[in-house]
Amino acid sequence: MEIKKPAVAGTLESSDCMVTVEPGQGEIELDLDSVVIRQYGKQIRKIIHETLDRLDVNNAKVTVVDKGALDCTIKARVECAVYRSNDIRDNLPWGGVIR
């Protein structure tokens, strides 16, 4: 999927994360800030990249501010931000690329 316009999903509440996607410059540029970066930084990067791969996003600037979210939350927020950037709100592919 293409990132057509900036979009945001999530909050800065504890155990959530805020994901912002913007049109990229030819690649994935990930800016991660996390309260658990020392313990889970690698895992969070991995889950974000895997989710973007699954959605076939390969050109985006992605900013994640994580407040200790679980992997499932991070995935959901990334998916939501990408779909919002495409204005897709109906007939989401649950169980397909959205997991």
Place this chain on the structure above:
Amino acid sequence: MINAVGREIPDEILKATGKEPFQGNNYKNGVPFRRQGPIIRPVMENTHNKLVKDIHEALVKCKAHNGMTISFHHHFREGDLIVNMVMEEIHKMGIKNITLAATSLGKAHDPLVPMIEDGTITRIEASGVRGKIGQAISDGKLKGLAIMRSHGGRVRSLVTGETKVDIAFIGAPTSDDYGNLRGIGGKTNCGVLSYSHVDGDCAEYVVAITDCLVPFPNFPAHISMTKVDYVCVVDAIGIPEKIATGAAKPTTDQRKLMMAEYCTQVVVNTPYFKEGFSYQTGVGGASIASTISLTKIMEERGIKMGFGVGGLTKPMCDLLDRGMVRVLMDTQAFDLDAVSNVINPAHHRITAGAYANPFNKGAFVNKLDYVILASLEVDVHFNCNVVVGSDGVITGAQGGHPDTAQGAKCTIVICPLLQGRIPAICSEVTTVTTPGESVDVVVTDYGVAVNPNRHDLLECLQKADCVPLKTIEELRDIAYAIVGEPEPVQFEDRIVGIIEARDGTIMDVVRQVKHYG
């Protein structure tokens, strides 16, 4: 060298501190030592005046010098103004290389960070540090070592002469002109002055700082004029609303209430729960809730508590007012109700030494049946960490954790399985503060684990079938299944602090955190 909790204590640190590695809780039991006393300058002339006009004059008269050790208490908690006030004057006078031996340091002391950076303060000894000082130490900004010791361990350190305090500054809610000090009766009350008692006994100079000078004699004195060299009156020693807040509202957090209920079930189904039992608990939401739910069962069964110790809060004082505990022994008042309850004749002030010093002839903690504690982390060896955050940064204090945990017959640690994404039950705690041999039961929101050394307690709880029993490894596995196994935090080689065991041996070391990236 590997110590008794499996931590590597480097030889360089053993050599630099002259300390031994931790060898188990009762290693120093019965080992004789000579108590050290201070140099005293007698006051015989009946015209002697102890009042000084300001902190500067007090410092000059006490021969403040480079490399000295000064001490403070933390009864004013986050409302303390004394430490910063004295340190600012020391900084102004250009005195360097200070050892700051406070009973504890908090966010109120964030303004000291520049004095750590410029070499005014080069060593810190405290129960622990919160806020920016903790970050500064973990970033390697303190030139010397930070030594974190328990409340009981601090008293031991002073009476053995390991810590030699040159000048003790004792913030006193009321004082007379001859240095009789009380924790009550003024405009900035903290109830008790327990932590400073040993400083009165052991420091070479003792300066009382008050904002409420009262007629002589200020009696009964909590700290006697016989130990005080100078009295300094200032505008304010603390911010009352930050010293003791109103009593915490009973929690409505279902997770905490569930853990409180598990905790109460553990207490009432173990054999020490009988007429005259003794009990200590902290200020966390679950601890307070467990005191409240325990009260109900005490009423139902007609069981009264013999004594309560603490670290006191409203629910404990309520027990006293309702005649459900015979006496309260008070080292620190956590809320305004506890401060004002000090006037109850069955609410006794005790010194930090009587409370927890492992090197006297028996402290109150040794007579505890139950203590309810919290912890940042507990590992599968039941070791607890209450000082260093899971990110490796110093962020808490030992307090009385290791003292009460060792002393009590049944030590219960309440700890939610997860703190946000951080698993509180883990394979290895970041830093050991309280050894697993002191910890009997761990209560989490996902079940209760009993230390395998305590077959007796496990049997009682199995028979009562009152809580979901799990092994500590099972609890860790549940946590890791939800949040994933954390990467180990990266540290530099440099050791910035040591966690001292109660008896002065080294429980663990704290290293400088590595910049992440």
